Amino acid sequence: MTNSASTSYRRIASLKTAGDFASYIAHLGLALDFDRELTVGPGSPLEQPYPLGEFRIGNRFCILPMEGWDGTDDGRPSDLTFRRWRHFGESGAKLIWGGEAVAVSHDGRANPNQLLSGDHTQSSLDELRRTLVSAHEEGFGSSRDLLVGLQLTHSGRFSRPNRKERLEPRILYHHPLLDPKFGIEPGHPCLTDAEIARIIEDFVKAAVRAQNAGFAFVDIKHCHGYLGHEFLTARTRAGKYGGSFENRTRFLREIVAEIRRDAPGLLIGVRLSAFDLIPYRMRRDGRGEPEEFDGPYPFGFGADPANPLRIDLTETYQFLDLLDEMAIRLVCISAGSPYYNPHVQRPALFPPSDGYAPPEDPLAGVARLIAVTSQIKARYPHMAIVGSGYSYLQEWLPNVAQNYLRTGRVDFVGLGRMVLAYHDLPRDVLCGTPLDNRRLCRTFSDCTTGPRNGLVSGCFPLDPFYRAHPEASLLKAAKQKFKIADNS
Ligand SMILES: Cc1cc2nc3c(=O)[nH]c(=O)nc-3n(C[C@H](O)[C@H](O)[C@H](O)COP(=O)(O)O)c2cc1C
Ligand code: SF4
Numbered sequence: 489m490t491n492s493a494s495t496s497y498r499r500i501a502s503l504k505t506a507g508d509f510a511s512y513i514a515h516l517g518l519a520l521d522f523d524r525e526l527t528v529g530p531g532s533p534l535e536q537p538y539p540l541g542e543f544r545i546g547n548r549f550c551i552l553p554m555e556g557w558d559g560t561d562d563g564r565p566s567d568l569t570f571r572r573w574r575h576f577g578e579s580g581a582k583l584i585w586g587g588e589a590v591a592v593s594h595d596g597r598a599n600p601n602q603l604l605s606g607d608h609t610q611s612s613l614d615e616l617r618r619t620l621v622s623a624h625e626e627g628f629g630s631s632r633d634l635l636v637g638l639q640l641t642h643s644g645r646f647s648r649p650n651r652k653e654r655l656e657p658r659i660l661y662h663h664p665l666l667d668p669k670f671g672i673e674p675g676h677p678c679l680t681d682a683e684i685a686r687i688i689e690d691f692v693k694a695a696v697r698a699q700n701a702g703f704a705f706v707d708i709k710h711c712h713g714y715l716g717h718e719f720l721t722a723r724t725r726a727g728k729y730g731g732s733f734e735n736r737t738r739f740l741r742e743i744v745a746e747i748r749r750d751a752p753g754l755l756i757g758v759r760l761s762a763f764d765l766i767p768y769r770m771r772r773d774g775r776g777e778p779e780e781f782d783g784p785y786p787f788g789f790g791a792d793p794a795n796p797l798r799i800d801l802t803e804t805y806q807f808l809d810l811l812d813e814m815a816i817r818l819v820c821i822s823a824g825s826p827y828y829n830p831h832v833q834r835p836a837l838f839p840p841s842d843g844y845a846p847p848e849d850p851l852a853g854v855a856r857l858i859a860v861t862s863q864i865k866a867r868y869p870h871m872a873i874v875g876s877g878y879s880y881l882q883e884w885l886p887n888v889a890q891n892y893l894r895t896g897r898v899d900f901v902g903l904g905r906m907v908l909a910y911h912d913l914p915r916d917v918l919c920g921t922p923l924d925n926r927r928l929c930r931t932f933s934d935c936t937t938g939p940r941n942g943l944v945s946g947c948f949p950l951d952p953f954y955r956a957h958p959e960a961s962l963l964k965a966a967k968q969k970f971k972i973a974d975n976s
Contacts, residue, residue: 497837497849500882501925509884518855522887523894528920533893534886535918537633538583538900540755540817540872543704546582546633548893549914550874550900551907552820553586553639553707553759555602556946557939563591563604564612568944571953572908573616577623579907580915583900584620585759585820585874586639586707589714592690595658596642596715597649599939605640605694613638614701627915637705637757637818638698642687644715645670646827652942658683660718661725663787665767665779666828681727687715688739692746695754705755705818708743712833713825716740717761720789720807733803737810744814757818758811762860763790763799767828768844776831776844790823799860808868820874820902821861826936832856834904835880836931841966842940843933850880850931858888862897873899879906882928886917905929908947926950934963941966 503509506524513520527533538545558568565573569588576584590613591597591604603609617638621631645657645666657672658679667674679687695706710716719739722730729738744756766785768776778797785796792800811819824832830843835853839845846853857877865873875898881888889901906913909929916923927950934948938959946954948963 497846497851499837500851500880500884501928501930503884506887509887513851516849516851518852519859520851520855520888521891521895522884523891524887526886526890526917526920528918532918533890534901536893538872540635543635544633545635545872545900547580547914547918548889548900549579549581549918550583550585550820550902551576551579551581551587552874552876552902552904553588554904554908554945555588555598556944557599557601558944559601559603561600563594563597563602563606563609565603565616568946569603570616570619573620574623575907575911577620578627578915579903579911579913580628580918581903581907582634583874584634584636585757585902586637586709587616587620589639589641589709590694591649592640592642592694593687595649595656596644596647596687596690598641598643598646598714599648599652600650601944602643605690605697607697610697610701613698617702635704637707637755638701638703639707639709639759640691640694640698641709642690642715644713644718645672646713658715660715660722661730665781665787666713669767669769669779669828678725681729684729684739688742688746691743692750695743695747696751699751699754703754705757706747707757707759707818707820708740709759710740711759711761711822713761713827717789717825720803721764721787723786733806737807741810741814744816755818756814756816757820758816759820759822760804760807761789761823761825761833762804762821762864763801763823764788765791765799765824765829765832766796768831768847770844774845776829776839776847799856801860801863804864805867808864808871812868812871817871818874819864819868819871820876821857821864822876823857823860830936833877834931834936835877836933837880838930838932840933840936840940841969843936853877854880858892858898862892865897865899869896871899874902875900876902876904878902879904879929880931882930883923883925885913886923889917905931905935905947908935908945909950934967937967938963
């Protein structure tokens with residue numbers, strides 16, 4: 489694969505003026521708004537506190553969860569993990585959505601170095617949270633208005649608990665496209681209802697530990713193709729966890745009821761892939777194209793079965809109604825999966841080594857995520873809605889963020905990759921300090937390519953610490969193998 493397909497799109501850095509940016513958006517035919525002028529100080533939409541019950545979250549920046557593939561074998565944080573969480577604290581954002589995915593059981597780990605919830609890791613997860621909070625207090629004087637949650641996960645179909653290169657999938661049903669794509673044999677066993685009951689217990693125990701470790705909320709992860717998300721599409725599964733919408737949401741409902749019983753006072757949030765598209769594959773020229781599927785496609789959540797390249801939010805709204813009924817107000821909107829349609833989930837100009845060159849201008853992916861989030865916000869005004877996918881906006885991130893916050897179309901602007909590259913960007917924006925464009929994430933995808941090749945994650949191209957890290961040369965070699973050319 490070469491980067492020729494990637495470079496046919498205009499780079500954001502070349503859109504120097506508001507006029508350039510507006511013209512390019514119009515040229516692409518996208519609906520994406522932005523403010524030409526940024527407001528700094530108490531009047532800034534980014535600086536407004538958000539009332540969540542009795543609590544006031546201090547501003548509208550949110551750090552999205554990002555794992556680093558760098559925990560110890562038994563699931564405790566390493567120095568690299570502490571460094572990342574310290575950065576999250578120093579960022580200036582007042583909402584920390586989960587830090588990173590923490591597995592509720594060993595067999596549900598996405599990699600052998602994923603953090604793990606267990607009695608043996610509880611104190612180190614507490615230390616991790618305290619590291620973030622102390623860094624925040626050093627930088628901003630107080631953590632009174634900082635809300636920190638922990639993301640709980642089981643990786644389901646994408647579990648690799650023992651060896652980085654060996655998938656040990658825990659599936660709910662056989663998927664006609666994802667099974668062959670990831671080498672899952674037709675005879676591979678599906679999780680039984682009894683095994684699901686044990687996973688539910690694991691989530692509840694992990695939530696109790698998170699509360700003991702001082703976290704204000706837990707995110708019951710329902711995104712990106714992992715187990716929680718797979719439940720939502722288990723239409724072909726028999727029994728009480730598959731088929732009807734009620735059955736497909738039983739997993740969440742049981743977890744929530746039991747957390748409320750065993751960890752009263754702990755807030756609950758849900759990160760959701762609010763829509764999905766059919767899986768993509770690489771075309772001969774390196775560009776992504778949708779997989780083929782005959783007949784109606786029943787495996788997408790938030791996708792139209794008649795045309796799984798079209799979003800259909802009917803069930804997404806049903807799911808959000810359910811969250812509402814369960815008094816869950818914290819909702820983080822994401823989409824798709826980094827494994828089978830990464831351009832939907834994290835729009836990038838340069839693909840990761842297991843990806844494909846973007847099938848659309850990455851700005852279209854950003855606009856799609858933002859539009860769906862706005863539609864959801866309009867329908868659920870009392871929910872705290874966090875948006876994702878802003879990193880690709882680069883120089884224009886603050887302008888787009890301010891517009892959607894100012895017009896009430898999102899409550900928090902979530903930042904993922906940008907904080908790996910430029911962790912204190914929120915602070916700079918809030919202080920009115922001009923952005924340091926040498927530190928802006930340019931979506932080189934090395935933070936995804938690293939882990940896909942058994943390495944740690946980090947911003948190898950832009951963060952001097954990772955540039956000098958011993959795994960930087962291994963990453964370079966891995967990229968050579970996949971012939972991904974970029975400017976990093
Ligand atoms: C290296 C890396 C690790 C990630 N880990 C997680 C994770 O643990 N949990 C999760 O929900 N999303 C994870 N994501 C997705 C991000 O939270 C975010 O949704 C995505 O990067 C798009 O936002 P952005 O454009 O600001 O990067 C990860 C993304 C990256 C690049
Ligand atoms: S490696 Fe750095 S520049 Fe590339 S996508 Fe990740 S954070 Fe952005």
